[in-house]
Amino acid sequence: MSAKAHVRANPAKSGDHHAVDEAWRRARERLRRSLGEDVFNSWFGSLRLEALDAGRARFSVSTRFLKSWIESRYQDKLLSAFAEEWPGIEAVEIFVRSFSAPATVRVSAETHPAGSPPSGASTAARGEATKSASLSVWPQTRGGDGAAKSQLGSPLDRRLTFGNFVVGRANQLAYSLARKLSEGRENEAAMTPLYIHSAVGLGKTHLLQAIAHAGIARNQSVVYLTAETFMHGFKETLRTIDLLIFDDAQFLQGRVIQTEFGHVLNSLIDAGRQVVIASDRPPSELDSLDERVRSRLAGGICVEMSSFDESLRLKILETRFSTARQMHPNLEIPGEVLAYVAGAIISNGRDLEGAVNRLIAHAQLGAAPMTLAAAEVAIRDLVRPREPKRVKIEDIQKLVASHYSVSRADLLSSRRTAAVVMPRQIAMYLAKALTLRSLPEIGRRFGGRDHTTVLHAVRKIDGLCSSDATLREEVDLLKRMLLD
Numbered sequence: 001m002s003a004k005a006h007v008r009a010n011p012a013k014s015g016d017h018h019a020v021d022e023a024w025r026r027a028r029e030r031l032r033r034s035l036g037e038d039v040f041n042s043w044f045g046s047l048r049l050e051a052l053d054a055g056r057a058r059f060s061v062s063t064r065f066l067k068s069w070i071e072s073r074y075q076d077k078l079l080s081a082f083a084e085e086w087p088g089i090e091a092v093e094i095f096v097r098s099f100s101a102p103a104t105v106r107v108s109a110e111t112h113p114a115g116s117p118p119s120g121a122s123t124a125a126r127g128e129a130t131k132s133a134s135l136s137v138w139p140q141t142r143g144g145d146g147a148a149k150s151q152l153g154s155p156l157d158r159r160l161t162f163g164n165f166v167v168g169r170a171n172q173l174a175y176s177l178a179r180k181l182s183e184g185r186e187n188e189a190a191m192t193p194l195y196i197h198s199a200v201g202l203g204k205t206h207l208l209q210a211i212a213h214a215g216i217a218r219n220q221s222v223v224y225l226t227a228e229t230f231m232h233g234f235k236e237t238l239r240t241i242d243l244l245i246f247d248d249a250q251f252l253q254g255r256v257i258q259t260e261f262g263h264v265l266n267s268l269i270d271a272g273r274q275v276v277i278a279s280d281r282p283p284s285e286l287d288s289l290d291e292r293v294r295s296r297l298a299g300g301i302c303v304e305m306s307s308f309d310e311s312l313r314l315k316i317l318e319t320r321f322s323t324a325r326q327m328h329p330n331l332e333i334p335g336e337v338l339a340y341v342a343g344a345i346i347s348n349g350r351d352l353e354g355a356v357n358r359l360i361a362h363a364q365l366g367a368a369p370m371t372l373a374a375a376e377v378a379i380r381d382l383v384r385p386r387e388p389k390r391v392k393i394e395d396i397q398k399l400v401a402s403h404y405s406v407s408r409a410d411l412l413s414s415r416r417t418a419a420v421v422m423p424r425q426i427a428m429y430l431a432k433a434l435t436l437r438s439l440p441e442i443g444r445r446f447g448g449r450d451h452t453t454v455l456h457a458v459r460k461i462d463g464l465c466s467s468d469a470t471l472r473e474e475v476d477l478l479k480r481m482l483l484d
Contacts, residue, residue: 023085024049030081035074042257043070047078047094055090057082067094069256156224160209166319168312171203171305178207181274182214193265193275195297197282198305199390201348204278207305208245211276215243227251244268249279249297250286262293269296285392287441313352314342320356331363337375344383355379391434391482393445399481400427403474412447425457426475432458434482 032040043066051058059078061067070078071094083089162182167175174196181194198204208224215222220242227248244264252258268275279286282304283297308316317338325331337359345351358378363370401408404423411424424446431442432454439451439458446454465472 020049020052020086024082027082027085030084031077034077034081043074050095052086052089055088056093057086057089057091058093058095060095067096070094156209156212158213160206161213162210164319164323165203165206165210166312166316168308168315170308170312171207174198174207174303174305177301177303178211178276181276182211182218192269192273193277193297193300195283195300195302196276196278196305197280197302199280199307199348201350202305202307203349204280204305205247208247208276208278211243212245215245215274241268241273243274244276246275246277249277249289250281252289255290258290258293262290262296265293265296269300275300284394287437287444307346308349308352310342313345314338316349316352317342317356320353321360324356324360328360328364331360333359333363333370334372337370337372340372340375341379345379347382351382355382358382393431393435393437393442396427396430396434396482397446399478400430403478414447425461426478428454428457429461429475430478430482434479 028040028044031044035044046061046066047070048060049057050060057079061070075092075094079089079092082092162175162179165175177194178196196204196207212222212224222243222245223241224245225247227246227250252261265275277297282302283289283294286294286297321331321333321338341352341355341359345355355378359370359375362374362378368374397408397411400423401411404419404426406420406423410420411427413420415421428442428446431437431445432439435442437445439454443449443451443454461471461475465475
């Protein structure tokens with residue numbers, strides 16, 4: 001074998017591997033500082049150093065899109081950053097790795113930096129470097145019952161199926177639509193995209209994974225993805241699948257990433273494939289997404305999963321304890337305790353699950369029977385004060401328009417008559433006071449106005465409320481009406 005032939009470094013026998021890992025770790029940090037956290041995570045998060053050979057560093061990425069983007073915009077910066085840490089590197093090469101691409105860096109026998117290789121790296125630093133060089137954006141394929149085809153994307157939880165999804169008034173419509181889509185009934189195309197939104201912990205992910213399990217059982221090629229995973233690859237692969245299930249759409253960041261998502265979405269929908277998307281808000285409130293993507297999402301079936309009412313919370317608790325009794329036949333939780341928990345924990349299903357685990361532990365470990373007083377102690381940190389009502393900008397606009405006898409279209413228009421300007425400024429003021437939206441987002445929702453216009457309105461109404469008692473009372477009344 002020639003001196004230039006690649007040999008796989010054995011970390012147990014050679015210092016080369018650790019030296020390269022440490023150099024690559026430092027080069028990554030250079031890039032991170034130079035480009036910023038967002039750019040680095042979007043384009044270099046999945047970049048992997050694969051080999052060094054006679055002055056050339058070979059890197060791999062997960063898609064052709066990432067390869068062409070880095071080559072056209074960042075290749076010189078990548079070369080400069082790595083050459084600073086490993087002198088002698090004169091060129092970089094980027095290729096698209098396969099699923100089985102090795103994560104260990106291959107080091108040529110002649111590839112060493114000018115001078116001695118870096119040494120003395122701490123164990124912690126070496127561990128971090130090895131981790132950064134070994135991470136892959138392609139999660140391990142999970143086999144299992146009904147797994148007809150290879151699965152890419154985020155892993156599935158075997159427990160999250162339709163069989164153990166507890167149905168109530170809050171989620172009945174979302175559940176029915178998901179079952180209809182999963183059973184392959186007629187007019188599937190009319191249900192794409194199916195868009196599900198709710199607050200945290202109300203069952204979106206459970207429902208999405210149930211759809212995925214059902215699709216696998218039907219021998220479909222299924223991909224279940226979170227936004228974080230999508231941003232590191234998969235875009236080319238996604239165009240050939242039968243069913244895309246996309247979770248946490250609100251975290252999809254970066255203009256180029258959003259554009260790619262839009263292309264994938266259009267490609268799948270136009271081809272008659274199934275798409276199911278979940279988020280914590282409706283499409284119209286995904287302010288970080290491109291308008292065309294929001295429009296395409298809103299054009300499908302959009303369904304909200306609302307907060308659990310007390311009867312559904314009690315039903316969930318009874319189902320969980322019924323399952324627990326199969327493993328612990330002697331487990332006894334009085335009905336009054338379940339009723340108390342259902343009334344006290346009003347936040348989400350995750351807190352209910354935590355309460356179940358607490359009560360089971362207390363019932364098994366405590367000598368005395370589970371009582372209402374014992375239950376209060378067990379779950380006291382899960383009992384939260386009631387959260388204020390979530391106010392939407394659309395609700396503010398409708399209420400203000402009605403109160404001042406103008407139309408919502410007037411508030412969004414360019415009209416500058418006194419009868420419209422003051423209500424518009426009050427609505428902007430309330431939007432800033434009662435929602436978490438930024439000034440640019442509020443401006444966009446008021447007919448595409450600039451953030452400085454919103455800031456002017458907020459300051460003006462704030463000042464007028466300080467000097468005009470009548471206006472202050474009107475604004476306070478509108479606030480109470482929106483929050484009640």
